[in-house]
Amino acid sequence: xxxxxxxxxxxxxxxxxxxxxxxxxxxxxxxxxxxxxxxxxxxxxxxxxxxxxxxxxxxxxxxxxxxxxxxxxxxxxxxxxxxxxxxxxxxxxxxxxxxxxxxxxxxxxxxxxxxxxxxxxxxxxxxxxxxxxxxxxxxxxxxxxxxxxxxxxxxxxxxxxxxxxxxxxxxxxxxxxxxxxxxxxxxxxxxxxxxxxxxxxxxxxxxxxxxxxxxxxxxxxxxxxxxxxxxxxxxxxxxxxxxxxxxxxxxxxxxxxxxxxxxxxxxxxxxxxxxxxxxxxxxxxxxxxxxxxxxxxxxxxxxxxxxxxxxxxxxxxxxxxxxxxxxxxxxxxxxxxxxxxxxxxxxxxxxxxxxxxxxxxxxxxxxxxxxxxxxxxxxxxxxxxxxxxxxxxxxxxxxxxxxxxxxxxxxxxxxxxxxxxxxxxxxxxxxxxxxxxxxxxxxxxxxxxxxx
Amino acid sequence: xxxxxxxxxxxxxxxxxxxxxxxxxxxxxxxxxxxxxxxxxxxxxxxxxxxxxxxxxxxxxxxxxxxxxxxxxxxxxxxxxxxxxxxxxxxxxxxxxxxxxxxxxxxxxxxxxxxxxxxxxxxxxxxxxxxxxxxxxxxxxxxxxxxxxxxxxxxxxxxxxxxxxxxxxxxxxxxxxxxxxxxxxxxxxxxxxxxxxxxxxxxxxxxxxxxxxxxxxxxxxxxxxxxxxxxxxxxxxxxxxxxxxxxxxxxxxxxxxxxxxxxxxxxxxxxxxxxxxxxxxxxxxxxxxxxxxxxxxxxxxxxxxxxxxxxxxxxxxxxxxxxxxxxxxxxxxxxxxxxxxxxxxxxxxxxxxxxxxxxxxxxxxxxxxxxxxxxxxxxxxxxxxxxxxxxxxxxxxxxxxxxxxxxxxxxxxxxxxxxxxxxxxxxxx
Numbered sequence: 001x002x003x004x005x006x007x008x009x010x011x012x013x014x015x016x017x018x019x020x021x022x023x024x025x026x027x028x029x030x031x032x033x034x035x036x037x038x039x040x041x042x043x044x045x046x047x048x049x050x051x052x053x054x055x056x057x058x059x060x061x062x063x064x065x066x067x068x069x070x071x072x073x074x075x076x077x078x079x080x081x082x083x084x085x086x087x088x089x090x091x092x093x094x095x096x097x098x099x100x101x102x103x104x105x106x107x108x109x110x111x112x113x114x115x116x117x118x119x120x121x122x123x124x125x126x127x128x129x130x131x132x133x134x135x136x137x138x139x140x141x142x143x144x145x146x147x148x149x150x151x152x153x154x155x156x157x158x159x160x161x162x163x164x165x166x167x168x169x170x171x172x173x174x175x176x177x178x179x180x181x182x183x184x185x186x187x188x189x190x191x192x193x194x195x196x197x198x199x200x201x202x203x204x205x206x207x208x209x210x211x212x213x214x215x216x217x218x219x220x221x222x223x224x225x226x227x228x229x230x231x232x233x234x235x236x237x238x239x240x241x242x243x244x245x246x247x248x249x250x251x252x253x254x255x256x257x258x259x260x261x262x263x264x265x266x267x268x269x270x271x272x273x274x275x276x277x278x279x280x281x282x283x284x285x286x287x288x289x290x291x292x293x294x295x296x297x298x299x300x301x302x303x304x305x306x307x308x309x310x311x312x313x314x315x316x317x318x319x320x321x322x323x324x325x326x327x328x329x330x331x332x333x334x335x336x337x338x339x340x341x342x343x344x345x346x347x348x349x350x351x352x353x354x355x356x357x358x359x360x361x362x363x364x365x366x367x368x369x370x371x372x373x374x375x376x377x378x379x380x381x382x383x384x385x386x387x388x389x390x391x392x393x394x395x396x397x398x399x400x401x402x403x404x405x406x407x408x409x410x411x412x413x414x415x416x417x418x419x420x421x422x423x424x425x426x427x428x429x430x431x432x433x434x435x436x437x438x439x440x441x442x443x444x445x446x447x448x449x450x451x452x
Numbered sequence: 453x454x455x456x457x458x459x460x461x462x463x464x465x466x467x468x469x470x471x472x473x474x475x476x477x478x479x480x481x482x483x484x485x486x487x488x489x490x491x492x493x494x495x496x497x498x499x500x501x502x503x504x505x506x507x508x509x510x511x512x513x514x515x516x517x518x519x520x521x522x523x524x525x526x527x528x529x530x531x532x533x534x535x536x537x538x539x540x541x542x543x544x545x546x547x548x549x550x551x552x553x554x555x556x557x558x559x560x561x562x563x564x565x566x567x568x569x570x571x572x573x574x575x576x577x578x579x580x581x582x583x584x585x586x587x588x589x590x591x592x593x594x595x596x597x598x599x600x601x602x603x604x605x606x607x608x609x610x611x612x613x614x615x616x617x618x619x620x621x622x623x624x625x626x627x628x629x630x631x632x633x634x635x636x637x638x639x640x641x642x643x644x645x646x647x648x649x650x651x652x653x654x655x656x657x658x659x660x661x662x663x664x665x666x667x668x669x670x671x672x673x674x675x676x677x678x679x680x681x682x683x684x685x686x687x688x689x690x691x692x693x694x695x696x697x698x699x700x701x702x703x704x705x706x707x708x709x710x711x712x713x714x715x716x717x718x719x720x721x722x723x724x725x726x727x728x729x730x731x732x733x734x735x736x737x738x739x740x741x742x743x744x745x746x747x748x749x750x751x752x753x754x755x756x757x758x759x760x761x762x763x764x765x766x767x768x769x770x771x772x773x774x775x776x777x778x779x780x781x782x783x784x785x786x787x788x789x790x791x792x793x794x795x796x797x798x799x800x801x802x803x804x805x806x807x808x809x810x811x812x813x814x815x816x817x818x819x820x821x822x823x824x825x826x827x828x829x830x831x832x833x834x835x836x837x838x839x840x841x842x843x844x845x846x847x848x849x850x851x852x853x854x855x856x857x858x859x860x861x862x863x864x865x866x867x868x869x870x871x872x873x874x875x876x877x878x879x880x881x
Contacts (some may be wrong), residue, residue, distance in 0.1 A: 093852070120634055236495075240668050240671070240672070240673070240678060241673060241678040242668075243492065243671075243672040243673045244488070244492075244672060244673045244675075246495070246672075246676055247488075247491050247494075248491075248496040249491045250495035250496075250498075251491060251494060251495050251500055251529075251530045252855075254498070254500040254501065254530075255495075255498060256495065256497065257492070257495035257672075258494065258496075258498050258669075259668045259669060260665075260668060261665070264665065277736060277737070277738055278497075278498060278737075279736065279738050282735065358780070399461040436456075
């Protein structure tokens with residue numbers, strides 16, 4: 001991981017004055033989650049009066065948060081949850097939006113703004129859909145305006161969803177907490193009442209068995225550590241040649257190492273056999289393994305194109321089918337079924353010069369999860385994708401210094417994310433408290449300017 | 453006291469790739485390599501924090517500072533530090549002896565689980581000073597005054613300073629192991645062609661086995677090496693025929709042993725996890741095979757009555773008689789390829805009615821071994837042979853080969869310096 005000297009400098013007293021005077025980016029030290037941390041410290045202000053708003057208030061009070069309808073003009077605010085449940089037309093957004101705006105100057109560092117609204121696609125009424133899409137637009141723009149490590153995200157509820165659904169609480173808690181440090185300008189959709197809230201929020205994955213591919217290094221190793229921290233038993237998978245590092249990761253997380261090339265035809269069968277032998281179950285699959293073989297399309301050869309497609313998407317399609325056909329993974333007895341998360345990329349959303357192969361594979365992942373969500377829903381399961389933006393890894397440390405420095409600042413938080421930030425979002429998506437969210441591609445990019 | 457003897461189950465194994473000496477692992481110590489092999493095993497089977505019955509292993513070439521090599525290695529792993537460990541040494545039979553003795557403890561109910569293995573490094577071998585210099589240094593150490601100390605040290609002469617690297621020569625004959633083997637090979641009429649064929653087959657089999665992914669759960673990379681780097685998958689009898697003999701040169705035209713049909717000096721480490729059936733089940737671990745029995749042997753090679761590396765022929769005869777088995781009962785044979793001629797000479801001896809009658813005391817010869825069942829995944833000529841690590845490599849490989857074939861038997865033969873050897877039987881499940 002390359003050192004981000006600029007962020008360190010900008011967080012010194014002198015650095016803060018200089019960067020401010022020169023109008024330079026001011027990357028803040030982000031509030032990140034450690035076990036035992038409170039969800040969020042300070043007043044959480046609820047904007048908007050509705051039944052949903054009351055239910056959400058009750059939920060936040062259950063967590064002993066300092067929930068307010070109003071705050072004094074000098075009081076610091078930790079978060080604002082703006083519930084637009086009853087927005088029928090763009091004209092009636094005004095009151096709540098301006099109330100929200102009035103609170104922004106009182107926000108603490110690493111504050112959170114969460115807008116809550118019904119899915120725009122679920123209404124045929126032009127005015128209602130316009131209002132709902134309008135909230136999306138304002139949330140994205142507000143995310144750009146947030147300062148000092150603050151983020152703004154949206155929570156989109158299915159038209160008929162009871163706001164008391166466990167996954168609404170799960171999403172709110174994720175967005176309020178330090179787990180979502182590098183997530184901004186994003187929308188979490190909740191479509192079903194599936195899911196359960198954990199008895200112990202510090203171990204939401206207790207008794208769950210997870211397989212993580214590409215676990216030997218970087219983001220994969222962080223995913224293994226984070227899932228383990230959240231209580232899961234981890235099967236760490238990587239190619240045999242990466243076995244030495246894989247051993248270290250598996251031993252760190254008290255898991256098991258499985259050396260297998262995921263492009264082998266029997267890779268999924270070998271993973272299932274390992275899970276069956278050692279744990280007798282498999283709940284979570286994280287498809288993290290991926291490769292890049294960059295080349296302009298004009299210079300692309302079959303080796304580069306085919307290997308990227310084979311590793312980054314074909315292997316996942318093949319393995320998912322085997323997993324879903326297996327009794328071990330496809331249990332349907334509870335309201336929390338099998339969960340899959342795939343690594344996409346902002347390249348797959350916005351495209352990237354020299355990455356036609358990589359972008360094709362990663363856009364393919366996004367297509368795969370949206371199509372496969374129905375298949376998973378039949379088993380009370382979920383499938384989602386996570387698209388990391390600029391993350392500080394061994395891979396990005398090899399970028400030319402100037403390119404890296406620019407890439408870091410090109411997002412609303414003016415800094416690169418950490419592998420742990422990606423891992424936190426994945427840990428949330430595979431938790432029983434997110435079982436109502438599926439088919440989604442969530443970006444962990446600090447609201448990268450590329451590929452909005 | 454419990455009367456019943458229970459099964460000792462081979463659960464799995466791990467080794468680091470074997471590397472030719474003075475190469476990839478030149479900077480790694482025995483402890484580094486054994487620790488790495490153990491860490492890989494712990495990771496594969498999720499043994500972090502577990503207290504095992506014992507860890508047993510050793511190294512043939514060992515620094516005096518490594519008096520507690522295995523225990524020190526265990527302390528460098530995530531195993532519970534309350535896991536006892538002890539060093540074993542029986543030359544190239546070290547690994548098999550370590551595993552066999554653990555199996556016996558499990559069978560007797562003394563322990564429920566254990567790891568057996570071994571490690572060797574030629575690259576990190578202890579260099580010893582001459583006996584003369586050591587005598588002078590000890591005298592200086594004992595001296596009570598500065599004058600006496602200087603007087604002692606003044607005896608040092610340039611010739612004393614030449615370091616002595618460990619050799620594979622037999623202390624009692626002064627002959628290297630290769631020269632001993634050349635004598636035996638000549639006595640048994642082992643031809644150059646059959647040695648080269650065996651060597652080429654070893655490389656071919658090992659390479660094909662890697663291609664199948666068979667070693668994915670037996671080998672963990674180390675220092676950037678992910679496969680045995682002595683392996684030459686494109687090895688052919690024609691290529692090997694071009695090499696000049698390196699042992700038995702005094703035989704002139706009849707010398708047959710080359711660098712290719714003899715094992716190279718190698719660095720590496722291996723470890724095998726064993727347990728009782730109950731322990732394996734309680735920890736959700738696989739049961740690949742049973743460790744059935746093993747036997748040590750030794751011959752009188754000093755005055756030439758028997759070949760240095762022929763002890764396994766005697767051990768095998770006793771072991772098979774005791775278990776009421778013949779070669780026809782075995783599915784696979786793992787005969788350690790110290791030299792191609794070692795394997796061939798042992799097999800010829802077992803085919804010889806005369807040898808089996810006069811030397812082994814058998815009514816009939818043990819018979820021939822079906823070549824299609826011999827060293828089917830390659831052996832030491834291809835993998836290399838880090839002395840004490842070879843036993844663990846063979847036991848784990850054979851156990852995996854036999855897994856899914858309940859009741860099928862595998863035979864192991866490993867020769868060792870000092871005219872010793874070891875044989876073992878394992879049974880698939």
